[in-house]
Amino acid sequence: MATVVEPTEAVFEELTPTLTRAQAIIEADRCLECGGPYAVAPCVVSCPADVDVPGFLAAIAAGEPEAAARIVYAENLLGGTCARVCPVELLCEGACILHHEGRRPVEIGRLQRFACDAALSTGSSLRKRAPYNWLRVAVIGAGPAGLACAGELAALGYGVTVYDERLEPGGLVRYAIAPYRLQRDPLPAEARVLAELGVSFELGIAIDTPEALAEIEGDADTVVLAIGMGADADVRYPGDDLPGVWDSLPFIESIKTGHAPHIGDAVAVIGGGNTAVDVAREAVRLGAERVTMLYRRTREEMPAYPHEVDEAEDEGVRLEWLTVPVRFVGGVRLQAVECRRARLGEPDESGRRRPEEVPGTEFLLPVNTVVKAIGQRPRTEFLEFIEGLELDRGVIKVDPATGRTSNPRYFAAGDACNGGATVVEAVRQAKLVARAVHAAHDEGWR
Ligand SMILES: Cc1cc2nc3c(=O)[nH]c(=O)nc-3n(C[C@H](O)[C@H](O)[C@H](O)COP(=O)(O)OP(=O)(O)OC[C@H]3O[C@@H](n4cnc5c(N)ncnc54)[C@H](O)[C@@H]3O)c2cc1C
Ligand code: SF4
Numbered sequence: 522m523a524t525v526v527e528p529t530e531a532v533f534e535e536l537t538p539t540l541t542r543a544q545a546i547i548e549a550d551r552c553l554e555c556g557g558p559y560a561v562a563p564c565v566v567s568c569p570a571d572v573d574v575p576g577f578l579a580a581i582a583a584g585e586p587e588a589a590a591r592i593v594y595a596e597n598l599l600g601g602t603c604a605r606v607c608p609v610e611l612l613c614e615g616a617c618i619l620h621h622e623g624r625r626p627v628e629i630g631r632l633q634r635f636a637c638d639a640a641l642s643t644g645s646s647l648r649k650r651a652p653y654n655w656l657r658v659a660v661i662g663a664g665p666a667g668l669a670c671a672g673e674l675a676a677l678g679y680g681v682t683v684y685d686e687r688l689e690p691g692g693l694v695r696y697a698i699a700p701y702r703l704q705r706d707p708l709p710a711e712a713r714v715l716a717e718l719g720v721s722f723e724l725g726i727a728i729d730t731p732e733a734l735a736e737i738e739g740d741a742d743t744v745v746l747a748i749g750m751g752a753d754a755d756v757r758y759p760g761d762d763l764p765g766v767w768d769s770l771p772f773i774e775s776i777k778t779g780h781a782p783h784i785g786d787a788v789a790v791i792g793g794g795n796t797a798v799d800v801a802r803e804a805v806r807l808g809a810e811r812v813t814m815l816y817r818r819t820r821e822e823m824p825a826y827p828h829e830v831d832e833a834e835d836e837g838v839r840l841e842w843l844t845v846p847v848r849f850v851g852g853v854r855l856q857a858v859e860c861r862r863a864r865l866g867e868p869d870e871s872g873r874r875r876p877e878e879v880p881g882t883e884f885l886l887p888v889n890t891v892v893k894a895i896g897q898r899p900r901t902e903f904l905e906f907i908e909g910l911e912l913d914r915g916v917i918k919v920d921p922a923t924g925r926t927s928n929p930r931y932f933a934a935g936d937a938c939n940g941g942a943t944v945v946e947a948v949r950q951a952k953l954v955a956r957a958v959h960a961a962h963d964e965g966w967r
Pocket of ligand 1: 606607608661662663664665666667684685686687691692693694697698699702726727728729747748749750773795796799900903934935936937941942943944945947
């Protein structure tokens, strides 16, 4: 394993630093407060968490950031997290009416961050709790889906315990989302808000045996599965065992936990999704001089957000299209990736044109580090212990309106049932599940 360098927090300056109070008031004042009794503002329509954007912007403009935060947390118990990690360009800010008038959209994400940080730093109360209703819910997974669901249920009066195998809450937000978006804060403060609502945390406990599951079932009236996806997809190449070859999740986790590896001058990243782009941008920040993304199709087929690909290129990341890794070459350590060119053939089952390798086009790309960012595999190991639970290609099948699984005692939310999306989408599903659990209780439970 590579040597360790510290610290990393200074290297990963945040992409969108916080606004000052004066800047926030001026920026919030740009909002036209669209919408009304007959039409919801476009920024609200495009927010999966349903946050009253004009409402909280008006509170900031009036100089009341804590009131603004209460408006945010009324709909999104991870408001401060989402403010840092949401793809706002494609959601609220992308829909802002100013944008469509050819003007700069209101900086909704940064303003939400300003308000949430202000409230979290004073520890003021953000949500009220209904009286305890003597019903217990167990949530497996303390990622965004589990946290948001637990908080919503606790606010409704349920006794909720969240279990996670990790020692810190947050799931991929804590261990995988790019550190230049979010290193750790505001997760501890948001977990504190949930604890104040009555959520109990059992961290460092994996629920992965029939006995552990039976114990949870014995303690809880219903169980929410918020277990996310699993490790990186298991794609192997000759030379995989060479030092300097990484999977994306352990690579990012080492940075986020303050143990960034020495990566050398030249880094290759395999993949064309958002994780691959994040890794490439992280490698630039760690000091690599040549960072190359290897993608087997072309820019048009890349699943990554186009604006983030542009930003990566602006930061110096080079993209090699129609390029397939063949093997990793080295002795004591990785020295190069052997690649082969590809061309696009007929569309495959994904609807995208299939890359076909072109024999005789091999070339060596000298690198010190290569990171495979090819996607995550579903996490199914312990799901087989749950009676009657149906899966679809590894992800949990749910009723999309309620999040209820084929075992009526179990609900599910987040990546575990959508196959991998965003934090705010996990929050949306978590809210649906909380409402559905409550409705099931009102109907006489189950
Ligand atoms: C590299 C990367 C970058 C990303 N960047 C962004 C971004 O910038 N913005 C964005 O909105 N989204 C981003 N995402 C997606 C986002 O992180 C996920 O959609 C979101 O975290 C899903 O939340 P979740 O709660 O469903 O799952 P997770 O975050 O995966 O949390 C699941 C939790 O359950 C725990 N768990 C699982 N099984 C068990 C068990 N048996 N016992 C105990 N605990 C268990 C896990 O340890 C984990 O803590 C990114 C994803 C990746 C991989
Ligand atoms: S669309 Fe833009 S201007 Fe209109 S309410 Fe939302 S943030 Fe304000």
